[in-house]
Amino acid sequence: MKWGIIGTGNMGSMLTTSLIRSGAAQADEITIYNRSSKKTAKLKEAFEDLDVAKTLPALCKACDIVFICVKPHDYKSIIEQVEGELHEHHCVVSITSPVSVEELEEKLSCQVARVVPSITNHALAGVSLFTFGSRISTDNQKLLREAFHHFSTPVEVEEAHIRVSSDIVSCGPAFVSFLLKEWISAANRVAGISEEKATQLTEQMIVGLGELFSQEIFTLEELMEKVTVKGGVTGVGLQALEDHTGELFVEMFKATQAKHREDKQSIEL
Template identity: 45%
Template sequence: MKIGLIGTGNMGTILLEALITGGAVSPSDFIVTNRTKSKADRLKHKYRDITVESSADEVIRQSDIIFICVKPLDIISLTKEKAELFSREKCLVSITSPIQVPWLEEMVDASCARIIPSITNRAHAGVSLFTFGDSCKYHWKDKLWEMFSKVSVPFEIHEDIIRVSSDIVSCGPAFISFLTRSLIEAAATETKIDEGTATMLAENMLIGLGELLKQKHFTLPALQEKVCVKGGITGEGIAVMEQEKGEMFEKLFRATHKKFADEAFHIQNKFSS
């Protein structure tokens, strides 16, 4: 079975590397292309057995499953232009949240799905969010679920919570990285610790926290309660955080949902035109 990948930007590359290193797809089964071909050629240097094509047409023709990893507006243009190439026996997969699967189904005869990966999939961890089209054939559902089970925890998601789920799963690592970097910078500014040492300590703390949760020693509330001894130093820190955070996360979700709604509006207009 041949797996096509159109677009080798950040997420396209992470997706390919995760599926290869996780043993879900052999390099020789990947056929890829990118608007700037040199970016796809760089992957060829790393995984010699992948096939790099100069056009999306060739990738679609030769592939059974086609992952489209380009910008949301470009997905509509590409799918419309290449609609006749997405024949009934193929499976088209978008990896971006604003593109609704029914829109894809209206444009092509292929089975359609949306899978939103996370950068954590590169470490064969985290969640991947699934939405299947009504006409997606069962063997494609099973195949995609099997593939992503090797690099993530696949989770089928309803359209009405796709944005918030993506905020947590896909954007979450960037949000947590920002908070951790802020902790590191404040530590280096307010105390005698140097930034390199603080970074090492923080990174290994995150790794340890992940292992505690993975091994189910604690839930998040139980972990906080365990560390935050009443009247202790951690409690003083938590009190500051509770006071200072205000509506930060509420505002975060409002901002991401507004951006999502704006993008979806423009994409739907382009889809309808």
């Protein structure tokens, strides 16, 4: 199977390296293309067997599965350039929430899917969100699921829940990092610990927490129960959180829902 990656920014580079590092694909099975050549040159330096296409039609000719890894508003220009080059055997994959399989199917005659990755896939971990189009063959569905299973947990999501699902798995690392920065700054302000030391403690706590989930040692509820010693400090801290969290997350999810609606209205394929 030949894989094509259009756009080798954050996500296109991550997909290229994760496909190779996880063993899902060999470097010589992947063709990459980017608007400027600096980013493809960097990948080629790391994996010399990668094929770097000079043009989008050349990439389409060389590949069966084609990932479009550009920003949502750049999809239109890519689709206009590739539509004549794609045939029944091709499968085009959107990696962005606002570009749905229905919209891609209207514009392209080939098979389509959407797979929204996460920066956590860099560590060969985390989730990838799958939505299949109506024309994609069962063989290609299986192939995509198996490839992504090498470096993530593929989860199917319905269109109605793509925004919130991606908020959790794809935007989540940024959201949680923001909250942890606030936590570190507060630790410094209230108790005088240096931000550097608090960052080291926090990062290692998160690594340990991830391992507990990864090894299925505790659930969220069990963790709260096990750490809360009766009459101890955790209970007091949890109560303070409960008293002050308020509508924080409701507002965050509302904001992303509103932006998603706005993006869908402004993105024309």
